[in-house]
Amino acid sequence: MRYNTATKHILLIALLLITKIGFSQSTGDQYRQGISIEEKPAVQYDTILIRKGWYIPDHLKLQYAGLIGFMSIGAGYEITDRYEPTLFYGLLTEHFGGSSVTVHTISLKNSWKLFRPGLLGDITPKAGFSVNLGFTNNTFHRLPAHYPSNYYFQNRIHVAPFFGGEWKINMSGDGFFNAVGLYTEMSTLDNYILEFIRTKYVTIDKIWNLSFGVSLYIN
Amino acid sequence: MNLNSFVMRLFKNKVHFSAVLLFLIGGCNEIIEYSPYKAGVKSPDEDLNIKAMEQISEFSQSEFRPFKLGLVGDSHTYYDYYEKQIRQLNKHDDIDFVVHLGDITLSGIYREFIWFRDITAKLNHPMITIIGNHDYLSNGEYMYQEMFGPLNFTMVYNDCLLVFFDNVIWEKNVEDPDFDWLESVLEEGQDYRYRFVFSHIPPWSDQFNTGNEYYFNMLMDKYNVDLSIHGHTHNYRYKQPYDTGPPYLVVSSSQKGEIFFLHVEEDGFYPGREDY
Structure with missing residues (x-):
């Protein structure tokens, strides 16, 4: 079998890459081993550290x-100091909100703290948007x-921007929850914003709605 | 923390926060919205068609008397244009009542119904509203029934039979209109002076297949319907498209800047069209 020059070059590069990766892996392992030998315990031996599993959320919400x-009930994480997503499930029925047809909603609320945490004391202004699945x-x-194609625009997913604030009360003790927050939010819907933009009739005060909720922060 | 100290703390520290909240709750209309898919209204916004018909029946006569209807349709979210139509209709004191030929919303969601109600409340005449295909979207079908009443209904006014018929097909997952119901009410209504049928979609339009199209016109022809009135296509038409059967009137959508009338006289009827 005869190789032309291009194939030879490719084979040569591939061989080089494999060897290099192989070497770097082994050196990496040695390096990590070296570190772990020299590692000193960061906490005293008599301190018990309980790390929350990933499946335990950072907060629960009732809205x-x-x-x-x-x-609706929700659970979420504090991904960064400022960003906290929460996944909600909401229910609306005849006896539970006065709708002749039962409505289930799944919502991913993406919430950002508007200021550095603690800047305004125990009040935290927040804003963001929810992605609602109806x-x-x-x-x-x-x-x-x-x-026919394009007869209607998709209407399963709606985006709902919001702004609001939370009053966080820290709780003493080593209970399951370490803080409780009372929040309120004004939100609107993509469709409503569209009508606000394109009609004079729909003014800014016609598109907002108010919600209230409780957050429980898990220790 | 006991309740007393909790309330004291709220009033001491959070008085501005609470004041803004109270202002919002009191200041905005419909400030609480459970879902855009909600199908429920607060009193007095329920059964608006039934209430309008009660109001209309008070000045209906048992024998024929000439009358004039106002007609609009396909207001969707053309709210500024729809407001103009309402203002224009209010300039005509001789209208007995108004019929909206469907598509009162764009997406069939909660506030679109509320905004329609708010604008329509400025009309000085009673209004009967039929359902359009857009009003079926999301849970609009159920919201319509909460706000207006049944989907198919009839009314006798000055010895004329008015049939309001839901002929939406695709949004009901390709279900044929309730032709049996239509046939039964037309069959019983043969003794009235005139028979008018109001439905959203003209039979030659997209949602009707050929069978439904000819069946619809066959019923109009067989039971001596005098005029079939529609919306849906957003453009004005007044024509007799089939060899047999009645003339068809299609009213244009709100942003076209026109309102329509139906003059019903002793010796016949004729449509009116007014732009402004």
Whole structure:
């Protein structure tokens, strides 16, 4: 079998790469081993550290109103000091909010603290947007086959921007929760913003709604 | 922390925060919204069609008397244009009542219904609203029934039969309109002076297949319907498209800047069109 020059070059580069990766791996391992030998314990031996599993969220929320149902429950994480996403499930029924048809909503609320935590004491202004997934009689991500293309725009996913604030009360003791927060938010919906932009009738005061909630921070 | 100290703390430290909240709760209309997919309204916004029909029936006569209807349709979210239509309709004191031929929303969501209600409340005449295909989106189908009443209904006014018929097909997952119901009410209504049928979609339009199109016109023809009135296509038409059957009137959408009338006289009827 004969190789032409290009194939030879490719083989040569591949060989070099493999050897290099192999070497770097082994040196990396040696390096890590070296570190671990010299590592000193950061805490005293009599201190017990309990690390939360990833499946335990940083906070739980219970919310009233706010486009995602009469009541909704959520759990989320504090990814950074400022960014905290929360996944909500909201319910609206005939006896639970006065809707003749039951509505289930899944919502991912992306919330950012507007200022450095602690700057305004125990009040934290927040803003962000929720991505809401609704399940109704006539919501679709992709149009059913019997419609001509572009007959309707997708209406399963709505984006709901919000702003609001939370009053966080720290709790003493080593309980499961270390703080409780009371929050309120004003939110609106992508469709409502669109009508605010393109009509004079829909003014800024017509598009907002108010919600209240409680946050529980897990120790 | 006991309740007393909690309230004291709220009032001492958070008085501005609370004041803003109270202002928002009191200052804005419909400030609490559970879901854009909610199908429920607060009193007195329920059964608006039924209430309008009760109001209309008070000045209806048992024998024929000429009358004039106002017609609008497809207001969607053309709110500024729809407001103009309402103002224009208010300039005509001789209108008996107004019929909206469907598509009162764009996406069938909660506040679109509320905004429609708020603008329509400025109308000086009673209004009957039929359902359009857009009003079926999301949970609009259920919201419509909460706010207005049944989807198919009839009314007798001055010895004329008015049939309000839901003929939306695709949004019901390709379900044919309830032609059996339409046939039964038309069959019983043969003794009235005129028969008018109001439905959103004209039979030659997109959602009707050929079978439904000819079946619809066959019913109009068989039961001597005098005029079939529609919206949906956003453009004015007044024509007799089939060899047999009644003339068809299609009213244009709100942003076209026109309102329509139906003059019903002793010796016949004719549509009116007014731009402003």
